[in-house]
Amino acid sequence: MKLSDCRVTLTYWVAATCLLCILAACSSERNTNDHPDTAEAQVIAQLNSILTAFLDANDEAFQSTAFDLVREIREGHSGNEVIAAYSYLTEGFLNQELSRFPLVYENMNQAYELGMALQVRDVVIRAAAPLINAAFVISRETESEQIAEEVTALAAQPPHDPYLIHLALLSNGFHHFISEDFTAALPPLMQAADFFEKNGDTRLWLKTNNSIAMSLQRVGRPQEALERFEQNLAAYYASGNRIAVSRTLNNLSISLSYMGEKQKAIDSLKVALEINEQAGLEFNALQVQYNIGAYLRVLQQYDESEYYLRESLDRSKRMNLSMGVLYNSLGLARTLIWRDSTQVNIPEVRSLMRQTADSAPNLAGTDLYMDYSEAMFRLEQISGNFEEALRWHIIYQQQYSRITSTERQVAIEELMFANRLERSEAEIAHLSEVIKLKERAQRNLFAGLGVLGLLLLGAGGAGYYFRQLSSRISALYNVQKLQNAEIAKQNEELKRLTEERFRLTKVIIHDLRNPIGAIDATLEMLEDYPNEELDQFKMFMQVSVEKMSHIVNGLLKVYQAESLEIGDKLRETDIKPLLDLQVQEFSILAAHKQQKLIAEIEPLRAVSHADTLNTIVSNLLSNAIKYTPHGKSVLLRAQPAPGGWQLTVRDQGPGFREADKEKMFTLFGRLSGRPTGDEESTGIGLYAVKTAADKLGATLTVNWDYKDGAELSCFFPLLETTALNPKQQPNELTTET
Template identity: 25%
Template structure:
């Protein structure tokens, strides 16, 4: 079959008609919802039908009515009142966009009654908010404020963030109509923040559009244009023509306000073209008014007239009082410019009447706002009182419950306590017996240790002392060969190391059995100077310079313990320093303590060495530079002595950079 040109035209028309309902809404979301719809049943199917209908509300409200009626049928069968309330709310929105406000009001009332019957505060709040917007369109601002405020309270009590954003948007529009732009901006910003937190693109677009319009009114044109362009881009990406038309109207209003009439006219006609493709009538009057006002300012009176007449007719039809007031004002101006004074006078009188009506609405809003605030405070007080009574009753119930449980718990506790007391006494008896045995063993071990120390002190130290004495005399009583001298030196070195180890073991033993120091007044400068003099010969053997920088201080401490600590530190500094190095002794006073520093130029300590430097019998990586002995007890003794003197010792060292030991002791 051959397709003629007329048939082609018809096919194109049919294709446009088929794809037209897919424009101006979230096609991706609708596709996903319809996909889920195929496998859903019962209440779930009703909810999905409502959600699909909601997506068509602005562009194709008839589709909204269709899907929501299907949802209502299922909800009635399932006796599911919550989806039914939602259906009526969405159908009310569709009626409003179709230009049937009275039908919308009936739907909102049905939604509220159903939601109230099942205590569904969210749908009750939506019904309040939708009803408030209807009264706002009719310029009944007092009723609008009452409904918006109730919606806000219900949404906040239910913690419904999406609903709260709707309520904030509505209140912003209301404050804007009252020229309270500070509160209008505050409400709009709250709505935007909630939408952004929920990542809800449509809500973000409407909030940015609303804030941009407010910036335009307050004179911040740069911010206004920036926000409106952002909203325009988002709406274009989502292919939502209804939102795009609303943004175009806001941009047209902005350019009209700034005197850019060509841009304003361009945006106005773009909005008009979009609205012609949609079945929504809500914005048509606003579009006509904008175009009429722009053309009037351009002195194109003939072209402006049909737009202004259409705006006045639409606003009167849909009871848009504020829009009708503006339309009559500009019609009076236009007819005046044309010389049609009679018509101009008619519209002037209409404008005065409508403007007075608006002013009366504003006064009524202020009174209603005050009364409603008092009602809110009274309700809050009643709620607080009821809460207090309920808390008191709950406390009484809890107290009685605790009394009932108390007797049983007391019996259980007493029985349990008696049982554990018996078990504890038995266990304590066994533990005491074990401790007695262990204490006896510890006493025996301590006695064995003391005996060992006695052996070390007498049976080991005496022979070593004799050997050392004899080896010291040998060079004097006979002429020794070089090899014999080496052997004698080796004997002297070994016996000296053994005696040093025995002395340090005995010193540790003495410290462990001596709990308190023998306190006396010690002159720090005198003691340090003596130490320098006593170690000078040892330093000279390695060509080491001993430098002292001493600040005098007198402190109350154990002179013997302090002396032994300094001996060990100075001895180590010389022992581990290379030839021709420098060992520095310094002292001073800081606040209520004295400090002593012994610094050398030895190999220093690694991080691993620092962790065990004060432990007994720990061999470190650094070794004495002239073959001296080191048994790993000296620094352990120093730390014990310093802590017994209620002081502390710290080590500052890096590998290859020497070491510095700092002792800090209290002056008293």
């Protein structure tokens, strides 16, 4: 099952709260009034006091009173448009704190338009980011790029206020965020965060830090995102801000999911849901419910997934939130289809799919369309509408190819760039060595001429000095000859590396062409066959797609393992839960082959890197299950060892032969054994294991004395890291939560 519905959906929904109250925090702590009228300044200070008290209060009665106070101020100064603009701004911040986004949009739009008309840049800049955010949440069209440009121009006008300039940077960063240009969003957000931190604005720094963490998630840096979320979580727990804790837990769950900690992600979300329901925050609650339901579907806990998604869908309808209806109706339909295809309530699922389409008229232009087309393909297949199923399957393949081809092209371009860089470095080293040899030869020549002059002056010792000079020149010649041979050897090694890189690129293109060609040929043949023969061809298509995905994913993992630098990412890790999760996942795969997966895991705690360790364990278990016959067993053992700890995986397959030794851990090395269940073998798994083990300084060995199958062991030495912060341990997060 794919994670695309979680990966894309969660980020968009988290965008609904990524700048929640950023400018509210600023407005409560700073007053930059462009109009120096004393009476106006006093009223604006009163509005700021109401907002500050509202943010610090836990009394619901006072929160209700705050709205009445703001409206009374606006009505009491009905002829003063400046005060009206500030009152709308304050009311918008109050509604935003309670996640009432339709009202936030209305208030901030009024404040922004009044501010622009009056040229009160303080109001305009403060209202910009909440306006963009609220419009995105309630699916209202807004010119976010135009707003970002306008506030940037206003902030640049004299007198220059650094605070307003960095608030304008926030608006620009958030514009890029909702436009899905996360790389462009990071620089302005980080610049603003640094400014707020240096100026002691903790509340605003924490909010901006949250937005940075979410952007880091989308650019593939989940570990950095997790560290920033943990910073925020510790601060919010210390201050007792439970609502901020719930938002941070919701956002943090995405990083945990990216790192394979799905159960921890669900636990964090359930705590966030309890906080939101106690506070009466309907929007936050339905968002968290959807996220829980999506993760549970990935873990194949379909009944519980259905419960949370139905609850979230009902809330979305009560709130008339089209985006909530869109994601929850599609998510619920996918859960019902994936749970049991033989007992699907087809009319109900069709109704959910219609709700999805009605909630997003431009669905075909979004990344969500791939999940929608896959669900429609499965629905039509279950219904027996094979022609429609084929049409939706083609659409799904087109969407899938569009995404995977982009990832594959990026990987190939990175590979070619690395090859060019490696070759350039070798050429520079070669030229430097040649220059050194020439300079040395010149110095030797001058020295030789000097010696020759002395020999000519000393006739009595001419013969002796001549022999010494000849011997020295001969020695220098031999040294230069050896150096030339070493340069030639380095050039040959460089040539071999270049050929290896190009061969890898060629293999990628070649291996991908065959399954894609098989799919195209099968689709052409489907037009000439009646419906009853479609199932067989669909099976051929599915096999080809799985083969292509297997090859691409394997190669990308190898490339990532080779290029990853983990020196500053080592963390003290609880090894047993990590291995237990791997055993739990692979037990399902073993059960399909009537195999028994035995785990003997002792409690261990060591400095390691979770993703790299997961690469080792998953590839060893996958190979063991793949080559073990049906009905046999696979053993995984983890135990302390002198100077470290040892991981052992033993199977009852064909084992290794003498001929396998030379190509055991080489890329694309095909060994003598063959899979026992028609699984695909690419020769990548053990190479990925060796690469990951080297990254952790581990020693990988094969027990050649074990004759009842294959036994591989990996010894992990004790490591140290100065980057470890005991207050920010990922494994302590659940306890703290």
